[in-house]
Amino acid sequence: MAFPGYDFAPHFTEIDGLRMHYVDEGQGETVVMLHGNPNWSYYYRNLVHRLKDRYRCLVxxxxxxxxxxxxGDDRYPFSLExxxxxxxxxxxxxxxxENLTLVVHDWGGMIGMAFATEFPERIKRLVLLNTGGFHLPKTKGVPWQLxxxxxxxxGLLVRGFNAFSRGAVRSCVTRNPMPKAVADAYCAPYNSWANRIAVHRFVQDIPLKPGDxxxxLVTQVENRLERLKGIPMMIGWGDKDFVxxxxxxxxxxxxxxxxxxxxxxxxxxxxxEDASSELIPMIDDFLSRHP
Structure with missing residues (x-):
């Protein structure tokens, strides 16, 4: 299946009997891009195209x-750990x-920060895009959508009607509405009840109170964030994010x-998506200024 702007050769590795797909484009210092939910590597397609002539882009x-x-749940725990x-x-x-640049968004931030705070010596730069690496702030309530x-x-809404994925391609862009082909590409991997399991499990796995x-693990990461001080960090932020x-x-x-x-x-x-024309050149510039 073809997806607009996503013309990358597929790569796979096997982890405990399960195939993980990834993008591996370009050569040079490694830039690792971690997506969130309900999302996939398609989110980073334009950034990969911008950087791949000078960096190795792994997504x-x-x-x-x-x-x-x-x-299914019988083969995979769908846990942060x-x-x-x-x-x-x-x-x-x-x-x-080594010498890794992490670009993280949404759940990719929590996953990436867990890795970065365990191995800060491997991290060269950090780019944060509407994400977290700590518990829900005390001043923040849980959004009604979650x-x-x-x-x-x-389960019926997320897995039966694909409400989370379909809702995201409409509500998560507030400046530039997605063309239908792009919105369809975002949702394409989640085309059945069975294939939407991770979308639902990611939402269910948000730890909100002790014992969850x-x-x-989130507490541990939160307490270790100070290990990342001194590493060049850029934050790109859309203010109309409801989470x-x-x-x-x-x-x-x-x-x-x-x-x-x-x-x-x-x-x-x-x-x-919303600020692509501005933000992607700024990320490129940030990497160049911190060689």
Whole structure:
């Protein structure tokens, strides 16, 4: 199946019997791009095209997402801990072990920060795009959309009607509505009840209170974020994100006041779609200024 702007050769590695798909384009220093939910490596297509003439761009599809295998609960735990383990195994497979630039968005931030805070010596630069690396800020409530997706009828909405994916391609862009072909490409991997399992499990796996699966790991990552101080950091932020909003941004800036910040008041969660023409050149420039 062809997807607009996504003309990359497919690559696969096997992790515990499951195939993980990834993009591997270009040569040079490694830039690792981690997507969130409901998303896949397609989100980074334009950034890869911009950087691949000077950098090696590595972009995985998390298990259950994109072109990777979509196992049932009997074969995969769909936990944050396992996502981080997958990331380590995949990077080792790719031979990407040092001088890494991480570009993270949404759930990719929590997964990436878990890795970065464990191995800060491997990280050269950080680019944060509407994401988190800590618990829900105390000033932030749980958005109704997430509450609904986590409710007893969430499975029917998310997996039966694809409401989370279809809703995202409409509500997560507030400046530049997606062309139908692009919106369809975002949703294409999630074309059945079975294939939407990861979309639902990601929402269910958000740890909100002590005792929730993953809560202690998030606490550990939050406490280790100071290990990343001194690493060049850029933040690209869409202010109209209904989840990763000003509460999350304030938390990042309180921890990393020297981060280079680019805010877009009229843009939403899918910031690389909404502000593509501005933000992608700025990311390129940021990498160049921190060689």
């Amino acid at each position: 995985p599809d998390h298990i259950g997402c994109g072109l990777s295998d979509k196992p 396992r996502r981080v383990s997958d990331l380590k195994a995949w990077l080792n497979h790719c031979g990407a072990t 509450k609904l997706a986590r409710s007893p009828i969430g 699966r993953g809560y202690e 990763f909003d000003e509460h999350f941004l304030k938390e990042w800036l309180a921890r990393f006041p020297e981060a280079e910040l680019h805010r877009y008041p009229d843009c939403g969660h899918y910031i690389l």
